[in-house]
Amino acid sequence: MAKDLHVVLVPYAAFGHLLPFFHLSVALAKAGIRVSFISTPINIQRLPKLPSELSAFINLVAFPLPVVDGSSLPEGAEATLDVSSEKEKDLMAAYDLLCHPFKQFIANESPNWIGVDIFPHWAIDIADDFHVPVFLFSAFSAATMAFAGPPEFLTEHGLKKVRPSPESLTSPPEWITFPSSVAVRRGPEAIGCYFFYNMVLGKRLPKILKNCKAVALRSFKEIEGDYLEVLTKIFQKPVFPLGLFLPDQLAAEQRDYGEEWVKTFNWLDQQKPKSVVFVTFGSTCKLSKDQVDEIAYGLELSNLPFLWSLIKPEKASELTEDFDILPPSFKKNTAGRGLVCMGWSPQLEILANPAIGGTLFHAGWGSVIENLRYGHRLIVLPLVFDQIYNARLLVDKGMAVQVEQNEDGSFSRDGIAECLRQAMVSEEGNRIGLKVAEAVAAVVDQEHYVGEFVQYLKNDVATQN
Structure with missing residues (x-):
């Protein structure tokens, strides 16, 4: 039964990630699925108010942000909006230490699914230890994910092979076979993106993509259908677009x-x-x-x-x-x-x-x-x-x-x-x-998008049982 399902969600500490995961929590709860949303105390306080009728289904779990030796994070800094770009590295190091309370939480709760962001690669080993399936929920567009490419091309070796320099990012990759201008300009733009692939995504995303069972993202076939087809081909696993994915009550909610x-x-x-x-x-x-x-x-x-x-x-x-x-x-x-x-x-x-x-x-x-x-x-x-x-x-x-x-x-x-x-x-x-x-x-009828994904989560659990 859907009400017996328990999904744990692990977003990164940036509001461009936290809010989509919050919206996913609401969508899953509306389908009767119990959700545990993992973050830190200040970030959870900043989230929109939960719809009262869904509060019994969503558990906002606050793990204190660990202190990293030698870190210079300002007091109370728990998200990217709290720090300069130079100090985001310290924030990510502290975020990675959430793996310890997270492991204990999974041991205690034994959820049916873990939904991870593109950054917490440490969740993969924990999920494996406790035999919990993982899905990746990306806050990025299908076009961005498609440009990044197959997981093997994001590793250090793969990156050097297919993208040997920043200039290699200035045209669409070979696996995008339709007309597209989705690429970067030369100069600092190319250098910045190349650094992000090499130093950030390359050390995290390939492990998640290789070990997750499915990929979900806020997208819709009506606009990104061609890129969604690319993702299914290069990831070789189910890819679920979830539509515009903004609950009506959040926009309509009146607050002071x-x-x-x-x-x-x-x-x-x-x-x-x-x-x-x-x-x-x-x-x-x-x-x-x-x-x-x-x-x-x-x-x-x-x-x-x-x-x-x-x-x-x-x-x-x-x-x-x-x-x-x-x-x-x-x-x-x-x-x-x-x-x-x-x-x-x-x-x-x-x-x-x-x-x-x-x-x-x-x-x-x-x-x-x-x-x-x-x-x-x-x-x-x-x-x-x-x-x-x-x-x-x-x-x-x-x-x-x-x-x-x-x-x-x-x-x-x-x-x-x-x-x-x-x-x-x-x-x-x-x-x-x-x-x-x-x-x-x-994209008026969005319910079928989330509905297909929910049905997949249910069917997988039923098969395992």
């Missing part, structure tokens, strides 16, 4: 975000439908001061209404006021036309507001899905790793316009303004809007 956000939503409610550009680059990728300036000037030049959720740029911790971070003339020149909100923002609630018509963002896959759900026009400005592949995918599919960037990833205010106007007030923007609307309409 404070007086400033009440004012912000009141301002949005006064704007024309589909007229406002939402600007957000998430909490993990911190913009530089120069990047903030170019985006600000681009918004100013565009003459479009906007709402900008701005995280304080790197190396600007001493700046405390908006006017310290933004160009001096920006506030005066955009008064009445746009708002800048510093720090965290309730993104789903913003995207659900009728005034929002388009989003300028980094093309992180979670944000792509949230925007697709509400049919917004997409203006993409990728900064790191999978965002680069997602941006190319969306442009290939006619669903986004991408800001022009140089080989070093830099961009100009004129490029920002041009793309904003192209997406929001041009014929091409109308075509993008139609493409996005068609894609969303095609």
Whole structure:
């Protein structure tokens, strides 16, 4: 019976991973499956509120983040949003030590399945010790996973054989046999992605892919069908797309975000439908001061209404006021036309507001899905790793316009303004809007996606019994 199933989920300590795993918990619980969600105390406190009718099915398990000798993690830092990019290595080292309480938990609970992220390779040995099957749940798009390739090509030896240099990442690999521009540019972009494959994924993902029984990911055949077929072929195991995968109650949930956000939503409610550009680059990728300036000037030049959720740029911790971070003339020149909100923002609630018509963002896959759900026009400005592949995918599919960037990833205010106007007030923007609307309409019936996956989990357990 489904109610007898117990699935343990192990996400990485980044909110681009934690939130998809939380949504998966909700989807499994709605199917009557008991879920244990493993993370750390502060990260669990930051998660959305559990739907009351599902709370009996979901156990949020908080393991204290272990202390690593010689680590310089700030106090209370438990996720990538809490640390600079230089200190993420220390966070990952602490995260890996969760293997010890995790092993004891599995010994005590004897779950039917373990669902892992792409990073906790240590969960494979623990699962093997206790004869528990594993599935990989990827927070990345099918295009990103397909570009990474078969597990044997991600090992150090395999990487040298098929991708001997950063330049080898600048064109689609041989196993992608259909027209695709999903690849990286030369220069720092290629070097950064090559380092990620070599030093991060290559030491973790191949072991998980080789030993898991199935792969699930937030994707849909209507947009990524060709890449999903590639994954089935190169992984040689079942691959399950789970649809747009955002529970309705999370978007509709009303929460008290404070007086400033009440004012912000009141301002949005006064704007024309589909007229406002939402600007957000998430909490993990911190913009530089120069990047903030170019985006600000681009918004100013565009003459479009906007709402900008701005995280304080790197190396600007001493700046405390908006006017310290933004160009001096920006506030005066955009008064009445746009708002800048510093720090965290309730993104789903913003995207659900009728005034929002388009989003300028980094093309992180979670944000792509949230925007697709509400049919917004997409203006993409990728900064790191999978965002680069997602941006190319969306442009290939006619669903986004991408800001022009140089080989070093830099961009100009004129490029920002041009793309904003192209997406929001041009014929091409109308075509993008139609493409996005068609894609969303095609994925209206999402229950069959999760249903197929749940049935697979049940059938496997029944076979083992």
